Amino acid sequence: MNLQAVIEVLRGDQQAERAIPKRGFTAQLTTLTAAALAFLAVFVLAASLSASRMAEAWASDLSGLITVRIPEDVPDQAAVTEAALTFLSQAPGVADARIISAEEEQALLAPWLGPNIPTDLLPLPKLIEVTPAEEGADFVLLGTQLSAAVPGALLDDHSSWHRPLVAAAQRARLLAWGSVGLLIAVLVGLVTLAAQVSLISNRQTIGVLRLVGATDDYIAQAFVRRFTMRGLFGAAAGTLCGMLAIRLVVTPSLSAGLGLPMPFPGWHATWLVFIPILSGATALIATRLFAHRALKEIP
Amino acid sequence: MIELKNVAFHYGSENLFDQVDLSLEPGSFHFLTGPSGAGKTTLLKLCYGALFATAGQVAAFGRPLDPETRDETAKARRRIGVVHQDCSFLDHLTVAENVALPLTVTGRQDLLGNLETLLRWVGLGKVAGQLPPSLSGGERQRVALARAVITSPDVILADEPTGNIDWDMSEQLLGLLMDLNASGKTIVFATHDMPLIRHAKGLVQARVMRLRDGKLQQAGADL
Numbered sequence: 002m003n004l005q006a007v008i009e010v011l012r013g014d015q016q017a018e019r020a021i022p023k024r025g026f027t028a029q030l031t032t033l034t035a036a037a038l039a040f041l042a043v044f045v046l047a048a049s050l051s052a053s054r055m056a057e058a059w060a061s062d063l064s065g066l067i068t069v070r071i072p073e074d075v076p077d078q079a080a081v082t083e084a085a086l087t088f089l090s091q092a093p094g095v096a097d098a099r100i101i102s103a104e105e106e107q108a109l110l111a112p113w114l115g116p117n118i119p120t121d122l123l124p125l126p127k128l129i130e131v132t133p134a135e136e137g138a139d140f141v142l143l144g145t146q147l148s149a150a151v152p153g154a155l156l157d158d159h160s161s162w163h164r165p166l167v168a169a170a171q172r173a174r175l176l177a178w179g180s181v182g183l184l185i186a187v188l189v190g191l192v193t194l195a196a197q198v199s200l201i202s203n204r205q206t207i208g209v210l211r212l213v214g215a216t217d218d219y220i221a222q223a224f225v226r227r228f229t230m231r232g233l234f235g236a237a238a239g240t241l242c243g244m245l246a247i248r249l250v251v252t253p254s255l256s257a258g259l260g261l262p263m264p265f266p267g268w269h270a271t272w273l274v275f276i277p278i279l280s281g282a283t284a285l286i287a288t289r290l291f292a293h294r295a296l297k298e299i300p
Numbered sequence: 301m302i303e304l305k306n307v308a309f310h311y312g313s314e315n316l317f318d319q320v321d322l323s324l325e326p327g328s329f330h331f332l333t334g335p336s337g338a339g340k341t342t343l344l345k346l347c348y349g350a351l352f353a354t355a356g357q358v359a360a361f362g363r364p365l366d367p368e369t370r371d372e373t374a375k376a377r378r379r380i381g382v383v384h385q386d387c388s389f390l391d392h393l394t395v396a397e398n399v400a401l402p403l404t405v406t407g408r409q410d411l412l413g414n415l416e417t418l419l420r421w422v423g424l425g426k427v428a429g430q431l432p433p434s435l436s437g438g439e440r441q442r443v444a445l446a447r448a449v450i451t452s453p454d455v456i457l458a459d460e461p462t463g464n465i466d467w468d469m470s471e472q473l474l475g476l477l478m479d480l481n482a483s484g485k486t487i488v489f490a491t492h493d494m495p496l497i498r499h500a501k502g503l504v505q506a507r508v509m510r511l512r513d514g515k516l517q518q519a520g521a522d523l
Contacts, residue, residue: 020401022392141318209388213447214378216371244391297370 003091005054017223020210021203031228034191035235035284036242038184043243045184046273047251047264049177056170059162067158069098069129069139075153082127085154088147089131094138101128131156164254185283192228192287199224200295207299221292236277251289301326301486302341302347302380307356309342311312316342317514324455324488329481329504331497332490334511340490343511344457347488348380349373358483361454378406381448383392385460387440395507396428399446408451415450422446438469455486462493470496478504491505 069089071082082100089098101109103120106128110118133140144156200207210220247264265273301324308318315340324330324347332340336483345351346358350363358365360376366473396415403411419425422442427435435443441461448456462470472491474496481487483503489506491497500506508519 019393019397020390020404022390059377205388206390209390209401210405211374211377212382212388213405214374214451215405216374219405271483 014219014222014226017219018226021206021227023227031192031195031231031284032235032238034195035188035232035280036239038188039236039239039280040243040246042184043187043240043247043273044183045180046177047247049173049244050269051264053170053173053177054241055228056166056173058243059166066157067131067133069131069147070155070157071127071129071153072155073124073126078127081151081153082129085147085151086129088150088154089129092138092143092146094134094136094140094143095131096134097132098129101130114141120240181279188232188280188283189287192232192284193291196224196228196288196291197295199228200292200299203298207296217296221289221296224292225288228288229281229285233277233281236280240276244270302360303358304343304346304353305357305359305473307346307353307358309339309346309351310354315406315514317511317516318447320356320516322347322509322516324486326454326486327481327484328486329478329506330488331448331500331506331508332488332511333492333494333497333508336492338511339514340511341459343516344382344459344488344490347455347457348377348382378402378451378455380452381445381451381456383441383444383448383456383458383461385463389440389443390486391432394429395424395435395443399443399445399450402451406451409451411452418446422460423472437464438466438472441469442476445473448478449485453485455488456480458487458489461489462490462496463492465512471499474500474503 051267069085071078071085075081086098086100089095106116106120106125107116110120140156140158144158207220244265251264251299253263302322303324304320304322307322308423308471309316322343332343334340342351346353346365347360347365349358349360350430352365352367361379363369363372363376365373365376370427390401393401396419399419400412400415403409416425416428419428422445424442424446426437427439432440432443445458445461448458456477461473465473470493477487477489478500497508510519
């Protein structure tokens, strides 16, 4: 099907349209189905893309973050910390290294243990924050060298956290598009079913149109345009309702309070325009394929 | 114009007719008669591609009518006007819109100017804006005739058009078909109304074909 054919379908033939009566429940069924599926698609995309974005944000926070930990049970923790700092400041691939102060440790623990924690009384590890050089380095090798040079010092590049988060983000994105794919499959099924009902209930009309010389293309086009428009406008209404519902449920203050990203921040909402377009295109292709096949079976 | 060669038609295992040969020449007038169930409607449907022969060849205007060339069959049908006994209309469209339907379908809106004249010719100028369910049997037949001839087809196939109407209306309808024949159109008028065929004697030069016992008998003699 070329672009010209799509334009012709969208432009339509008013007279051909008028020939097919608008009756029966298929009109409402297709529009409502497209609206409901678009509504669900907005929610599925919102949930999955938010999860994906959150995992990405965590992964981004962790990427490039390298910490050296000197556990509390290492004898002479302060001396080992200084030795590790000296080693790191001379190591290749390290731009900067600094010991995390007691105040900073307090701030890190505050969300779990509250303010004014007596850090000097708690058995806490000493932490050194390492800023990698721009050119990067092999931090696995650096960790091995550090442990050999300064026994008790442990380098953590957080890759054990980073990798699963990146994988989780990818899975969430796959889940989103997979769910949209399933919704499209449901739409194809329902549009085909509705088109079948419509063609059967208009058997007499088809007979009259054939009697006066209508080709299958002419008859099919009237059905195709009708179902395309129902798919398009139904999904547009469903998408709009879905967006409004999400705006009502996930407010910016709630999002900030829970630390969750907004589902469709800023211009990302414009992606939702593709839901009705996809719905209309799906209805167009499904009806066109089905109508031609069905018309061959109607004598 | 329309030619059937050695045509057979079976409904399931029932053999309706076979070895039917028919050639409709330009400007000819044919009565097709025979008992009910003999296959008159089927024979006409074969002529305009609403049914396809079980065996043999059917061609209209040089194009073979078969299920493999559906678009070609549809285009050939545009040169054939059909009037049925149980005339089907699109009940949500007005009489005028129904009559104009062949022009809409074939994209020949340039002929819409003839619509009013045509409706007056069949005596339906006043019901143009009505919906088909409100029409009487005779009016429906005349609407069907107007719809069949609006594109000025070469052949008009009328299947028992007088089956549901009174004698006066039958005479009137026959008169309209004779007018069309006089203007060069080929007419096939299927009917088992022998008094009407006898009435046509002297009014039109027509040939009578009789479908009986699975064979098409051509009377050979003009009325």
